[in-house]
Amino acid sequence: SFSKMAAPTRVVLLAGGCFNPITNMHLRLFELARDHLERTGLYKVIEGIISPAHDKYGKKGLVPSTDRVAMARLALASSDWVRVDSWESEQEGWLETVEVMRHLKRQVQNKHCVADSETDGPSRKRRKIQHNVNNSDEAVDSSPAGTAGEVQLKLLCGADLLESFAVPNLWRDEHIKELASNYGLVVISRAGSNPEKFIYESDVLSKYKNNIHMVTEWIQNEISATKIRRALRRKESVRYLVPDPVINYINEHQLYQPDTEKSKT
Amino acid sequence: SFSKMAAPTRVVLLAGGCFNPITNMHLRLFELARDHLERTGLYKGLVPSTDRVAMARLALASSDWVRVDSWESEQEGWLETVEVMRHLKRQVQNKHCVADSETDGPSRKRRKIQHNVNNSDEAVDSSPAGTAGEVQLKLLCGADLLESFAVPNLWRDEHIKELASNYGLVVISRAGSNPEKFIYESDVLSKYKNNIHMVTEWIQNEISATKIRRALRRKESVRYLVPDPVINYINEHQLYQPDTEKSKT
Numbered sequence: 001s002f003s004k005m006a007a008p009t010r011v012v013l014l015a016g017g018c019f020n021p022i023t024n025m026h027l028r029l030f031e032l033a034r035d036h037l038e039r040t041g042l043y044k045v046i047e048g049i050i051s052p053a054h055d056k057y058g059k060k061g062l063v064p065s066t067d068r069v070a071m072a073r074l075a076l077a078s079s080d081w082v083r084v085d086s087w088e089s090e091q092e093g094w095l096e097t098v099e100v101m102r103h104l105k106r107q108v109q110n111k112h113c114v115a116d117s118e119t120d121g122p123s124r125k126r127r128k129i130q131h132n133v134n135n136s137d138e139a140v141d142s143s144p145a146g147t148a149g150e151v152q153l154k155l156l157c158g159a160d161l162l163e164s165f166a167v168p169n170l171w172r173d174e175h176i177k178e179l180a181s182n183y184g185l186v187v188i189s190r191a192g193s194n195p196e197k198f199i200y201e202s203d204v205l206s207k208y209k210n211n212i213h214m215v216t217e218w219i220q221n222e223i224s225a226t227k228i229r230r231a232l233r234r235k236e237s238v239r240y241l242v243p244d245p246v247i248n249y250i251n252e253h254q255l256y257q258p259d260t261e262k263s264k265t
Numbered sequence: 266s267f268s269k270m271a272a273p274t275r276v277v278l279l280a281g282g283c284f285n286p287i288t289n290m291h292l293r294l295f296e297l298a299r300d301h302l303e304r305t306g307l308y309k310g311l312v313p314s315t316d317r318v319a320m321a322r323l324a325l326a327s328s329d330w331v332r333v334d335s336w337e338s339e340q341e342g343w344l345e346t347v348e349v350m351r352h353l354k355r356q357v358q359n360k361h362c363v364a365d366s367e368t369d370g371p372s373r374k375r376r377k378i379q380h381n382v383n384n385s386d387e388a389v390d391s392s393p394a395g396t397a398g399e400v401q402l403k404l405l406c407g408a409d410l411l412e413s414f415a416v417p418n419l420w421r422d423e424h425i426k427e428l429a430s431n432y433g434l435v436v437i438s439r440a441g442s443n444p445e446k447f448i449y450e451s452d453v454l455s456k457y458k459n460n461i462h463m464v465t466e467w468i469q470n471e472i473s474a475t476k477i478r479r480a481l482r483r484k485e486s487v488r489y490l491v492p493d494p495v496i497n498y499i500n501e502h503q504l505y506q507p508d509t510e511k512s513k514t
Contacts, residue, residue, distance in 0.1 A: 024289070024489040031486035078493065219480065219490060221470035231468065237296035240289040241468060244327065 008044040011037060012108045013186060015156040016088070016097060018225065019052045020062055021250065022072045023242050025223035026050070030082050033156050033186045036215040046112065046151070048082035049104060056094045061229060063255050065089035074245035097155070098175045101183055105153045112151045154213075155179060159189040162198050162212075165205065173204065180208035188215045190222075232256040276302060277357045278405040278435060281337070281346060283474065285312060286499065287321045288491050290472040295331050298405050298435040301464040312504050314338035323494035346404070347424045350432055354402045361400040403462075404428060408438040411447050411461075414454065422453065429457035437464045439471075481505040 013033055019026065030048045037043040052068045062068075065086070072084040088100050155161075162185070165176050179185065189195040195214055199205045205212060223241045231238050233256060238247060250256060278298055284291060314335070321333040337349045404410075411434070414425050428434065438444040444463055448454045454461060472490045480487050482505060487496060499505060 027489040031488045035485045219472055219476045221472060221490075223468055223470060227468045236300045239296045240292040241470070 006042075008038075008042055010112065010151045011043045011045050012047040012049060012104075012112075012151060012153045013045060013156040014049045014051060014101065014104055014153055016051050016100060017053060018057065018059060018062060019050065019068050019072050020059070020225050021068065021228060021242060021246055021255070022050070022075045023223045023225055023228055024240075025221055027075060027079075027082075027243075028217070028221065029156055029158070029188050032188055032215050032217055033213075034081075036213060037186065043152075046081070047108070048079075048156075049085050050076065050082065051085045051088045051100055051104070054089050054091060054094045058094070061256075067249075067253060067255060071246045071249050074249055075243045077245065096175060098178050101153060101155065101179065105183070108151055108153050113149070152184065154184040154186050156186045157188070159187055159193060159195045159198075162187050162195060162205075165202060166198060176202075177204050177208075180205060180211055184208075184211040184213070186213045186215060188217050190220050191216050191218050229256045233258045275361065275400040277353075277361075277400060277402050279350065279353055279402055280405040281349060284317050284321050285474050286317065286477060286491060286495055286504070287324045288472045288474055288477055289489075290470055291474075292324060292328075292331070292492075293466070293470065294405055294407070294437050297437050297464050297466055298462075299330075301462060302403075302435065316498075316502060316504060320495045320498050323498055324492045326494065345424060347427050350402060350404065350428065354432070357400055357402050362398070401433060403433040403435050405435045406437070408436055408442060408444045408447075411436050411444060411454075414451060415447060425451075425453050426457075429454060429460055433457075433460040433462070435462045435464060437466050439469050440465055440467050478505050482507045 013030060015026065015029060017026070034045040034048070037045055050072050052065055052072060055062060055065050069084055069086045069089055076082050076084055085104065087103060088095055165171055187195060199209050199212060228238050228242060232250065242250075278295060280291065280294060282291070318333055318335045318338055325331050325333055334353065336352060337344055414420055436444060448458050448461060477487050477491055481499065491499075
């Protein structure tokens with residue numbers, strides 16, 4: 001027998017959140033994550049998904065999901081790999097992160113694996129059928145959450161989400177475990193912060209730390225949606241922080257005006 | 266006689282620099298400065314000015330008020346900042362004041378002819394560098410330029426004075442820095458501090474051209490940090506590749 005390098009594992013990145021509104025910082029997260037994963041040689045990032053949160057998430061100043069989805073679509077019109085998924089926002093109520101991951105994992109596997117079986121030659125079909133069988137002729141995918149041919153769905157997030165795992169009663173332990181073991185996280189942190197500390201302080205996260213990819217954002221930009229909304233209330237320019245089509249949409253629909261913002265956030 | 270409010274003084278903002286390449290941070294400076302007022306040196310790895318001008322033009326194609334001027338880059342050699350300011354001040358006045366005299370009624374013409382005469386019927390523009398009807402040219406820069414005034418022998422004192430008194434500066438600083446200290450520590454700048462407008466950039470973004478060049482050398486994405494047309498230009502012309510970057514900046 002001879003050894004051959006494992007084909008890179010295919011990955012889809014999912015980012016949740018309010019996107020109230022979407023900003024250039026959100027769009028950067030995908031670029032940083034893709035560069036990082038592909039540079040390891042182990043992954044090929046084939047798709048990115050933005051899933052805006054349901055209106056019932058309950059935050060003050062959250063504009064209707066139809067607007068938030070529309071703005072995200074405008075922002076991503078020029079992207080050839082990241083798209084918006086409105087399923088989460090269209091459900092009856094707010095969903096747990098794992099519920100969204102489970103739904104989109106099924107969707108992503110149907111989309112990318114059905115296509116494989118139609119176009120691949122016999123060897124790939126064989127690899128897929130032998131999904132859980134180690135075959136000495138096949139390279140074994142060493143990543144903890146998948147086998148060759150599978151598409152992995154990873155949660156793309158900022159360090160704040162990782163840190164939120166430590167907040168008492170905010171997350172169910174079994175959900176944290178499911179996210180870290182079944183899926184995996186790609187966490188973008190700003191230079192100078194110390195995100196590894198949160199992994200260290202959590203037994204669950206430490207166990208699955210090979211499946212938590214830490215990415216440092218060296219070109220810092222703090223274009224948070226909160227600051228954008230503040231600027232808009234004050235009629236200040238947000239040009240070059242938010243894509244132009246999104247700015248036009250905000251103006252046409254008179255979003256984020258002072259009288260509609262009940263809170264000062 | 267009756268008093269009336271001075272018409273707002275018209276201002277043109279000038280930003281110099283390498284724009285190597287132009288980034289969204291450079292473009293932000295203009296937006297911040299405009300909101301606020303209505304509210305080198307030679308560097309290594311400098312790509313030819315024709316490319317830098319072309320990239321800046323692409324970045325500004327969608328702007329209805331910011332443009333690129335290539336005069337400075339087309340001169341025989343490097344120019345002092347004040348030389349560029351003097352040239353563009355003349356150009357800007359020709360452009361915006363000639364147009365005025367063609368379109369304005371008699372009272373505005375009269376105000377321009379009476380440029381230096383205080384007329385009790387006219388509102389006097391209280392800004393130090395202009396009279397009503399004039400267009401001011403202000404230098405738009407980061408706090409690093411302000412701080413550079415303190416570097417021995419880098420600037421001529423008379424140039425600092427000319428910039429601060431004849432023109433004016435709009436200085437963008439990041440939140441948490443203390444730019445007023447540099448004004449305080451300079452007699453010249455303190456004298457003209459009414460003509461030095463300090464603007465804080467609260468939505469911090471450190472998209473410096475240095476970091477962009479570094480990312481490009483490493484084949485990392487600069488999407489959403491630099492306008493798409495500029496990224497396309499860089500790729501088409503193979504700019505900022507590792508072999509052409511002699512220094513590690």
